[in-house]
Structure formats: C-alpha cells, structure tokens
Amino acid sequence: MSSPALTSAQAEAAQPRGLRAARPRGPRVPRGLPFIVPYLPFLIAFGIAPMLYALDLAVTNANGGVTGFHNFVRTFRDYRFVPAFEHILLYTSVWLGTLIVFVVGLALLLHGRANRVSATFRFLFYMPGALAGAASVLVWLFMLDPAVSPGSFLLRHVLGAQLFVQSIAPGHLPFVFAMIAFWTGAGGWIVVMYGALNTIPDELEEAARIDGAGPFTIALRLKLPLIRKWIAYMIILSFATGTQLFIEPQLVNEASLGLVPDTWSSNQLAYQLAFRYGDFNAAAAIAVDLLVIGLLAAVLIVTRTGLFRREG
Amino acid sequence: MRVTARGLRLLILAAFAIFFVIPIGWLILAPTKADGALVTSSPLSFGSFHQVALAWDHLDAFSDHIYRLWIGNSLLYAFSATAIVLATAIPAGYGLALGNFPGRRAVLTLTLVVMIMPAAALVLPIFLELNAMHLIGSVLSVILPFSFFPFGVYLAYLYYATTMPRDLLDAARVDGAGEWQTFRRVALPLAKPIVALVFFFSFVADWNNFFLPYAVLADSSQYPIQVGLSNLLSSTPSFNPAQGGGGQQVNIFRPELALATLLAVIPVAIVFLLSQRALVRGMLGGAVKQ
Numbered sequence: 100m101s102s103p104a105l106t107s108a109q110a111e112a113a114q115p116r117g118l119r120a121a122r123p124r125g126p127r128v129p130r131g132l133p134f135i136v137p138y139l140p141f142l143i144a145f146g147i148a149p150m151l152y153a154l155d156l157a158v159t160n161a162n163g164g165v166t167g168f169h170n171f172v173r174t175f176r177d178y179r180f181v182p183a184f185e186h187i188l189l190y191t192s193v194w195l196g197t198l199i200v201f202v203v204g205l206a207l208l209l210h211g212r213a214n215r216v217s218a219t220f221r222f223l224f225y226m227p228g229a230l231a232g233a234a235s236v237l238v239w240l241f242m243l244d245p246a247v248s249p250g251s252f253l254l255r256h257v258l259g260a261q262l263f264v265q266s267i268a269p270g271h272l273p274f275v276f277a278m279i280a281f282w283t284g285a286g287g288w289i290v291v292m293y294g295a296l297n298t299i300p301d302e303l304e305e306a307a308r309i310d311g312a313g314p315f316t317i318a319l320r321l322k323l324p325l326i327r328k329w330i331a332y333m334i335i336l337s338f339a340t341g342t343q344l345f346i347e348p349q350l351v352n353e354a355s356l357g358l359v360p361d362t363w364s365s366n367q368l369a370y371q372l373a374f375r376y377g378d379f380n381a382a383a384a385i386a387v388d389l390l391v392i393g394l395l396a397a398v399l400i401v402t403r404t405g406l407f408r409r410e411g
Numbered sequence: 412m413r414v415t416a417r418g419l420r421l422l423i424l425a426a427f428a429i430f431f432v433i434p435i436g437w438l439i440l441a442p443t444k445a446d447g448a449l450v451t452s453s454p455l456s457f458g459s460f461h462q463v464a465l466a467w468d469h470l471d472a473f474s475d476h477i478y479r480l481w482i483g484n485s486l487l488y489a490f491s492a493t494a495i496v497l498a499t500a501i502p503a504g505y506g507l508a509l510g511n512f513p514g515r516r517a518v519l520t521l522t523l524v525v526m527i528m529p530a531a532a533l534v535l536p537i538f539l540e541l542n543a544m545h546l547i548g549s550v551l552s553v554i555l556p557f558s559f560f561p562f563g564v565y566l567a568y569l570y571y572a573t574t575m576p577r578d579l580l581d582a583a584r585v586d587g588a589g590e591w592q593t594f595r596r597v598a599l600p601l602a603k604p605i606v607a608l609v610f611f612f613s614f615v616a617d618w619n620n621f622f623l624p625y626a627v628l629a630d631s632s633q634y635p636i637q638v639g640l641s642n643l644l645s646s647t648p649s650f651n652p653a654q655g656g657g658g659q660q661v662n663i664f665r666p667e668l669a670l671a672t673l674l675a676v677i678p679v680a681i682v683f684l685l686s687q688r689a690l691v692r693g694m695l696g697g698a699v700k701q
Contacts (some may be wrong), residue, residue, distance in 0.1 A: 131505070134590075142518070150533070226435060229676055233621050233638070237668065242437070286431065345621075353645045353650075383539055385535075386536055390528075
C-alpha cells in the first residue's frame with residue numbers, strides 16, 4: 100500500500116494545488132484497484148473457473164481427448180434426461196404461475212391497506228423465509244403426511260391421499276415442490292413488489308382517482324404496468340432457479356424408499372452421473388446445460404431490465 | 412359494496428396468512444408430543460415440556476451427540492466464510508464504486524451475472540473443480556466456495572456508489588491521507604450499516620446451503636446441520652419404514668425430527684426477526700434510484 104501513497108505524494112509535489120483532485124497520471128496504481136485484489140481470486144476460483152472447467156470436461160472424454168458435442172448428445176439420449184427436464188419444466192411453470200398471480204395479487208391487496216395491517220401481513224407472509232433448505236422440505240413432508248398434518252382434511256379430499264406415499268405420488272410432485280417453493284419464497288417477493296409499488300408517486304394515484312378510477316382500475320391499469328420490470332425480474336430469476344431444483348426431490352427420494360427416483364430433476368441426474376457412475380464428463384455436460392439457462396437469465400436481467408446499476 | 416370489498420380483501424389475506432403460518436405453528440408444537448400423540452391428538456394442540464426434554468435426549472443421543480457437532484460445523488463454516496466475505500467484499504465494493512481502473516466494468520458485470528445466476532448452477536462445476544484439485548472431503552471445500560459472495564460485493568458497491576460523498580474522500584486525500592488510510596479512516600466507519608447487511612445475507616446463505624456441502628463432504632462428522640437433517644430423515648421410520656428396527660434403536664421419530672428442524676432454523680430465525688427492516692432494504696437494493 101505504500102507505493103501508491105508515495106507516488107501520490109510525488110504527484111502532489113509536482114502539481115499545482117488546484118489540480119490535485121484531478122486524476123493523477125503516470126506510474127501510479129490506478130485508483131481503487133488494490134481494493135478489489137483480495138476479492139479477485141475468489142471471483143476467479145469459484146465464479147469463472149468452475150464454469151470454464153465444466154465446459155472443458157463437457158467437450159472432452161475421460162482421457163482428455165476432445166469429443167465436441169458427444170457428451171451432450173450422449174446425455175440427451177440417456178433415458179432419464181428428457182423426463183428430468185420435463186419434470187423441472189412442469190414444476191417451474193406451476194411455480195411461476197402461482198408466483199405471478201399470488202405475489203402480484205397479494206402485493207396489490209396489501210398496498211391499498213392501512214400501514215400497520217399491511218406490515219403485519221407482510222411479516223406473516225415473510226416468516227417461512229427463515230426455513231430455507233432442508234428445513235422447509237422436512238416441514239412439508241410432515242404437512243403432506245395425512246396422519247399428522249393439520250391439513251389432513253385437504254390431503255384426503257383434494258389430493259385423495261390417505262397415506263404419505265399417496266401424497267407424494269409422482270403426478271403430484273411438480274405441484275408439491277411448487278408449493279414448497281412458494282411457501283418459502285413468496286413472502287420475500289411480496290415484500291419486493293410492495294416496495295416497488297411504494298416508489299409510485301402519490302400524485303399519480305391521486306390524479307387517477309380524481310379522474311374517477313376505482314381502486315380496482317388503479318391497481319390494474321396504473322400500478323401493475325409501473326412494476327412491470329420487477330415482475331419480469333421475478334419471472335426470469337425464478338425460472339432460472341426453478342430449473343436447478345435439487346434438494347426437494349433429493350429429500351423426497353430419501354423419504355419415499357426410492358418410490359421417487361433419485362434422478363427426478365436434471366441436477367439430480369447430473370449429480371448421480373458424477374457420484375454413482377463416476378462419469379464426470381456426462382455430469383459436466385448436464386451441468387453446462389443448466390449453467391447456460393442460469394447464465395442467460397442473469398445476462399437478460401442485467402442487460403435488459405435496468406434494475407441493477409453498473410455505473411458509479 | 413365497499414364493506415364487502417374490504418371484507419373480501421381481508422378474507423383473502425387471512426387465508427394466505429394461515430397457509431404461511433400454520434406449518435410453522437405445527438413445527439413448534441410437534442416436539443411437545445410423543446410420536447403416537449401426533450397422530451391421535453389435534454395437530455395444533457400443546458403436549459408438555461417434558462416431551463420436549465425427552466425428544467432432545469433422544470436427538471442428542473443419536474449417533475454419539477452428532478447433532479451438536481452438525482450445529483457446530485454450521486457455525487464454523489458460516490462464521491469463517493462470512494469473515495472472509497466481509498474482508499474481501501467491503502473493500503471490493505469500495506474499489507468498484509470509487510475506483511477508476513481498466514477492467515472495472517468487466518469485474519462489476521461478472522460479479523452481477525454470477526450473483527443473479529442461481530447458486531445451485533455452480534455447485535456441480537465447483538465440485539468437479541475441487542475434485543480435480545483433490546480438495547473433496549476437506550473443510551476448505553465448503554468454506555472457500557462460501558467465501559465467494561458476489562451479492563455482498565454488489566451491496567457494498569451500491570452503498571458506496573450512492574451514499575459516499577466524493578468530496579469527503581477528496582478532503583481526506585488533500586489532508587495527505589493515502590488511499591488505504593482514506594478507506595480505513597473515512598469509508599470503512601461510514602459502512603457500518605452495510606457491514607451488518609452483508610454479514611446477515613452471507614451468514615444466512617451459508618447456513619441454509621444444502622447442495623454444496625452435500626456434494627463435497629463425504630464424512631457425516633463434517634456435515635453442516637442442513638445435510639445432517641437429511642441424514643436424520645433417512646433414520647426416521649415414519650418416512651422410511653425400512654428403518655423400522657433401526658428407528659427403534661436410535662429413537663428418532665417425528666417429534667425428534669421436528670425438534671431437530673426447529674433448532675436448526677433458530678439462528679436464522681432470530682436474525683430474521685431482528686433485522687427485518689435491514690433485510691427489506693437489502694432486497695430492494697437494486698431499486699435504489701439512479
């Protein structure tokens with residue numbers, strides 16, 4: 100750290116006083132660079148390098164020979180590949196549908212309310228967010244067991260399930276996982292949407308009211324279009340997250356005696372290829388498939404929605 | 412008409428509140444009852460504190476106090492990774508916000524892209540990389556990837572870019588402070604709220620992470636609590652009838668599993684309750700007006 104200080108002192112001595120605040124030129128270390136140096140190894144080692152390495156594995160074979168798209172074709176032809184992608188796509192669409200309808204709907208309902216009532220509801224909706232990861236899945240395994248669930252009435256009459264294994268019948272799974280994801284994550288999104296609604300100037304709402312618009316019209320015609328980019332953000336991000344599904348089917352597999360296959364989702368299939376078969380090249384090919392979806396979504400959000408500032 | 416509309420609105424909100432809250436209520440009450448009572452009594456009734464103690468004894472006895480070890484591991488992984496995150500992310504955010512060097516925009520964009528990309532997408536690639544480096548099964552294979560937290564960098568960047576008066580920094584420089592001293596004496600003390608926010612998000616993300624430790628750790632004594640819970644789940648005969656006999660021996664039934672889940676979320680729940688306002692601000696980080 101001493102060298103930039105030294106050179107800056109030299110620069111000061113060489114320059115007239117008024118110019119000192121201007122950016123010094125010369126052999127000086129560019130301003131700010133030393134501060135990102137400790138972070139760079141982590142960005143490279145656990146952000147960029149894994150992607151490049153996975154890509155490298157995906158286009159080579161176990162001996163390191165380049166095989167082009169062979170691993171991608173090979174994994175695509177795997178009998179578990181298409182069902183796994185079908186599962187996660189169905190799950191993701193159900194989840195996205197519920198998110199869009201209920202998150203936006205509830206945020207609009209909350210936005211019209213008195214502040215304290217609204218804050219209480221937001222907090223209640225948000226609470227399950229504390230139970231992420233394995234905890235939320237375990238809670239829902241209990242909720243889906245008709246023997247102990249407080250919603251056993253619903254399980255018996257809506258799902259027609261008398262036993263736990265009937266609740267997690269293969270046809271139910273995309274909906275069950277969507278419900279778990281909604282339960283843990285919706286509250287956070289409602290808070291985000293509510294915050295976005297609060298950025299709408301009061302005068303705008305006032306003007307619409309004077310023009311004779313009712314609360315319903317204001318919500319749909321005025322508020323909804325103004326939070327459009329936040330809804331887009333939620334959809335793209337949730338789509339990318341949804342395709343990565345792993346923990347939910349993995350735990351359900353463990354709790355169902357293998358009734359639910361351990362290759363239910365694409366990430367699980369990649370995991371099994373690596374761990375059970377030691378086929379790292381095939382695992383890498385599927386990981387790259389999923390990585391591309393995640394990357395595309397991220398790039399889309401950063402470059403298109405304008406939600407994230409990149410200029411100081 | 413207005414009254415019915417208001418009533419309907421309240422009804423919808425209340426119905427969703429029930430959906431979100433009841434499972435948590437059930438989870439809190441379940442350890443107060445014996446496994447049989449969970450089936451026979453009303454799902455939301457209270458049993459006794461004695462049962463909670465009994466459930467804890469069973470849980471604690473499981474596999475030679477391994478539950479305590481899992482909690483300890485989680486604390487170790489989350490605290491050490493978060494310490495590294497704070498040491499790297501706060502200066503990085505500062506450098507990106509107020510610096511001027513070639514590649515600044517590229518680093519910022521890469522950070523943003525990796526931050527928005529679902530973390531799970533990187534788990535298998537990181538596993539494959541660590542495998543090639545023969546780090547699998549080491550504690551470092553969890554702590555080091557956890558220490559990369561681009562969201563923390565972005566939060567710090569946003570904070571310095573929007574709230575740090577450049578004049579203040581220039582004034583410090585005029586007074587003869589070097590770049591490092593300017594950061595330490597002026598920028599760092601001003602960053603207290605952001606340090607708390609980054610700490611919170613990083614800690615919670617690490618504590619709740621399941622997939623990465625599940626993939627890179629082999630020995631159950633190294634598991635963090637999230638992976639430990641899945642281990643307990645496969646020992647519970649209620650969900651795994653094949654464990655019938657085993658379940659009897661290890662005494663892990665539904666109340667024990669519920670207690671294990673409840674205790675596992677307590678650290679995060681406490682921070683959640685304490686910092687709800689800060690959290691909301693963080694989630695809206697991207698919404699700050701330009």
